[in-house]
Amino acid sequence: MELTMAADELKTVLNRLRRAQGQIAGVIKMIEDGRDCEEVVTQLAAASRALDRAGFAIIATGLQHCLTDVDPAAPDDRDRMRARLEKLFLSLA
Template sequence: MELALVGEELRAVVNRLKRAQGQIAGIIRMIEEGRDCEDVVTQLAAAARALDKAGFAIIATGLQRCMVDDASEGGNANRDAMRQRLEKLFLSLA
């Protein structure tokens, strides 16, 4: 399954990842400055949630594309293999 950067869904994912990148840079600064542990962990949790949401959005977009492709092809040949691949992707984020 190829990931083509098309549609608002994936642009939103890229924006979310850029924000997470900024959060992670901020977390590194916080650690280097000796900031409070609770503040650092709170920011780590926020960055982790942002990354998880980005991953789920990518998987959902892939699932949507697979369903459209499958409907247009009208076949079941690859349906089980695709379901297993998508299940594996979902579990990788669990």
């Protein structure tokens, strides 16, 4: 399954990933500086949400593209694609 996304979808995902990257760098710095545990966990949770949202956006695009590209006359292909996408979705749950 190839990742093909429209430019605006790709930009949104990349922005979320960059935000998560910055948040993770911030968490590392906070730990190195001995910051409060609650603050560290709050930032870590924010980074986790940003990663999850990026993952869900990629899966949603995959659902949209992959399921529409499957030949309706080939139910086995459709079932296999559905199983693969379900597995991806559950990996983020």
